[in-house]
Amino acid sequence: MHVHDDLLRRFVDGALDDEVAASVAIHLDACSRCATRAATLEPLALAFAAVDDPLVPADLSHSIVEAIHAPPVPVVEPTLGAELALALALAAAAALLVVVTGDGPALMVDAAAAMGGASAAFGALSLDLVDPGAALLGLSLGAALLMGLGATRDLLGRVFSPGRV
Amino acid sequence: MIQRYTPSVYRFCARMLRDDEDARDAAQNTLVKVIRNLHRYDPERKFSTWVFGIARNTAIDEQRRRRFTTELGDRDLADTRSSPLEETSRQERAERLHEALGQLPPMYREVLVLYHFEHFKYQEIAETLELPLGTVMNRIFRARRRLRELYEAAELPEAPGVHGVVAGAGG
Numbered sequence: 001m002h003v004h005d006d007l008l009r010r011f012v013d014g015a016l017d018d019e020v021a022a023s024v025a026i027h028l029d030a031c032s033r034c035a036t037r038a039a040t041l042e043p044l045a046l047a048f049a050a051v052d053d054p055l056v057p058a059d060l061s062h063s064i065v066e067a068i069h070a071p072p073v074p075v076v077e078p079t080l081g082a083e084l085a086l087a088l089a090l091a092a093a094a095a096l097l098v099v100v101t102g103d104g105p106a107l108m109v110d111a112a113a114a115m116g117g118a119s120a121a122f123g124a125l126s127l128d129l130v131d132p133g134a135a136l137l138g139l140s141l142g143a144a145l146l147m148g149l150g151a152t153r154d155l156l157g158r159v160f161s162p163g164r165v
Numbered sequence: 166m167i168q169r170y171t172p173s174v175y176r177f178c179a180r181m182l183r184d185d186e187d188a189r190d191a192a193q194n195t196l197v198k199v200i201r202n203l204h205r206y207d208p209e210r211k212f213s214t215w216v217f218g219i220a221r222n223t224a225i226d227e228q229r230r231r232r233f234t235t236e237l238g239d240r241d242l243a244d245t246r247s248s249p250l251e252e253t254s255r256q257e258r259a260e261r262l263h264e265a266l267g268q269l270p271p272m273y274r275e276v277l278v279l280y281h282f283e284h285f286k287y288q289e290i291a292e293t294l295e296l297p298l299g300t301v302m303n304r305i306f307r308a309r310r311r312l313r314e315l316y317e318a319a320e321l322p323e324a325p326g327v328h329g330v331v332a333g334a335g336g
Contacts, residue, residue, distance in 0.1 A: 014306025018299035025287035025302050043313060048281045050259040054179035056172045057189055064167055064196045 003027055003034045012041040167196055170213075173283060174220045180278045181224040183267055191227040195220040214292040217283070221275055221293065228271065265315035273308035276301060 003011070003024055010016050011024045028035045039045055174195050179188035198219050206215055266274055279285040279293065291301040 014310055018303050021302040021306070022287075022298040025298060029286035029288050042309070044262065044309075044316060047258040047262040047316065050255045051262055051282070052259070053172075053176050053282070054185070054188070056175045057185075060175060060189060060192060061167050061171045063189075064171060064193050067193055067197050068200050 002031065003037075005037075008034065008038055009041055012038055167200075170196060170199070170216055174216065177217065177220050177278060177283060178224050178227075180266070180282060181221075181271065181275060182227060187227050191220070191224045194227075195223045198223065211289060211292060214285075214289050217279065217285075217293045218295065224275075225271065261316055261319045262312075264319040265312050268315050268319075269308060269312060272304065273311060276305045277308050277312065280305065 007016075007024065011021060011028075014021075016024065028038055042048070171192065175188060175192040178191040178195070179185060182188050182191060195216070199216055202219075206212065266277065269277070275294070276290055279290045280287070285293065287301060287305075288298060290305075291298045294301060296304075
């Protein structure tokens with residue numbers, strides 16, 4: 001049983017829905033006769049046939065064998081300073097967000113600040129750039145920084161809005 | 166195994182990346198990964214689709230890592246043994262297709278390269294890309310349609326000596 005000419009033409013033209021096209025494709029994978037007929041219907045068949053293969057470098061296999069036997073290249077870890085800077089930068093970004101957008105009571109600000117610190121450390125960890133020790137330190141510093149900023153913001157809020165409780 | 170897969174993996178990478186040095190790096194990295202991860206190979210899967218799945222991912226990584234501006238040029242349009250008239254026509258078709266393929270998005274280029282040049286079956290392409298067959302067919306049809314448009318619109322490079330080469334072009 002072979003694919004009818006009309007169906008094959010519509011297949012090549014991409015005029016069939018995905019399910020029917022998949023059925024025809026399964027048949028073509030198994031039937032060289034229909035696959036050959038389909039290939040001749042492809043408008044760019046001649047162009048595809050005209051393209052020659054890229055020349056494979058003669059020494060490529062040798063290079064591959066050498067690369068396989070070469071010791072693995074050591075991964076350069078970022079320095080502790082860079083790790084801390086990253087954690088602090090993330091913490092500072094979270095702090096800025098809290099200060100600029102926060103509008104709740106002090107407790108919420110502090111909670112948000114702590115969450116900001118945690119997210120900063122988590123972000124640093126998930127970036128896979130720091131080790132857990134450095135991330136913990138970043139978390140502590142970030143949380144402290146954020147809580148300080150939250151408290152400052154709360155104080156400023158009291159000074160500039162005295163009527164507000 | 167290296168001898169067997171090096172040519173096809175290199176050809177695939179060269180057609181995807183369109184730069185011989187990048188293709189060389191990608192092919193080498195692919196086969197190193199294959200050898201070092203043989204213990205992860207699932208025998209339920211066809212070995213060649215596993216290898217080309219790695220080649221495809223490696224080529225994508227390579228593409229992200231570098232910007233590609235150079236062309237393979239005439240190196241991959243090897244000598245033919247046709248008559249001069251046929252040769253001109255054949256070469257023009259090849260260049261036009263090469264040009265059109267280069268303008269296709271990678272997700273379209275890869276399915277056409279696997280089907281038309283590496284002679285993968287449709288189901289093998291689906292396995293290589295880890296996609297349902299219907300999705301792959303849809304992608305192939307869209308790719309062919311786009312390729313035909315680009316092929317028709319492709320402008321061939323001017324012959325040197327007629328209009329000369331535009332210095333600094335393509336930057």
